[in-house]
Amino acid sequence: MSTIIIEQAEFTALRDLIAQRFGIYYDDSKQFLLQSRLQTRLLKCRVNTFVEYHRYLQLSADREAEWSELASVLSNNETYFFREKAQLEVLVGEVSDEAVKMGGRLRVWSAACSTGEEPFTIAMMLRESGKLRPGSISIRAGDLSPKALGKCAEGFYRELSFRATPPEVISKYFRPFEGGFFISDEIKKMVEFFRINLLDAKAVEGVGIHDAIFCRNVLIYFDKPTQKRVVEAFAKALRPGGYLFLGHAESIMRLTDLYQPVVTQKAVFYRKKQDAAN
Ligand SMILES: C[S@@+](CC[C@H](N)C(=O)[O-])C[C@H]1O[C@@H](n2cnc3c(N)ncnc32)[C@H](O)[C@@H]1O
Structure with missing residues (x-):
């Protein structure tokens, strides 16, 4: 399975959409982290590019279900008992x-x-x-x-x-x-x-x-x-x-x-x- 590459403009558009929805902000240093976190989502949604995925999140009839999946993929869940x-x-x-x-x-x-x-x-x-x-x-x-x-x-x-x-x-x-x-x-x-x-x-x-x-x-x-x-x-x-x-x-x-x-x-x-x- 080959990696789907996220181009700079696609990255900016997608990270702004994500920040608007969840607050989670991927700065420029995290372009490849976002690319890798989203690979399986593109496959699941059967889209071949990040441009199509961006459109899917805005227009697909299943977009709310996808946003919900995305919430689990994007967040860092690091935690432990008795922290701080x-x-x-x-x-x-x-x-x-x-x-x-x-x-x-x-x-x-x-x-x-x-x-x-x-x-x-x-x-x-x-x-x-x-x-x-x-x-x-x-x-x-x-x-x-x-x-x-x-x-x-x-x-x-x-x-x-x-x-x-x-x-x-x-x-x-x-x-x-x-x-x-x-x-x-x-x-x-x-x-x-x-x-x-x-x-x-x-x-x-x-x-x-x-x-x-x-x-x-x-x-x-x-x-x-x-x-x-x-x-x-x-x-x-x-x-x-x-x-x-x-x-x-x-x-x-x-x-x-x-x-x-x-x-x-x-x-x-x-x-x-x-x-x-x-
Ligand atoms: C690093 S964990 C922190 C867990 C715990 N509070 C701690 O300090 O150990 C960050 C959590 O914030 C959640 N999170 C991120 N954006 C959120 C949002 N917009 N609304 C609610 N939870 C969010 C993530 O899903 C993740 O589980």
């Missing part, structure tokens, strides 16, 4: 303490959860802390990629996902099975998964109001105007004073004034300003 733990400690620390004072209910949203390690870590840590009754904790988790969400539903993980997981957590909350582990039902049922495109402001607003949003290691794939659009939409899904956690390579310091940055010795996060418009 210092921020998770803020959640079981001051965010939970505040929730107790405000009536004992905690609503958390893992906004781009990939294969589920982030929301399941949140569930395990909140369960371990015992500050809030399990029935008062709501953990919602969304992602663009149907394939990643399929893995969340399966709840089966291999070695790489456990690179930062303490052994006692594995024995307590996982069941070994053929070279990997299933997450326990007790943790699995604490998380509600759903598909979402973070560029869809209406869908983001429809997720409801939360005390904390985790959107880590996602904005790096977006250009600045898209980052701004997404974090401003998050403000509608956060209570005043609500917490926004981003990845450590991501910053919104100069993008928007809806949030107050908080820098502690261990972690950086943002709080929605009390007077930010809802």
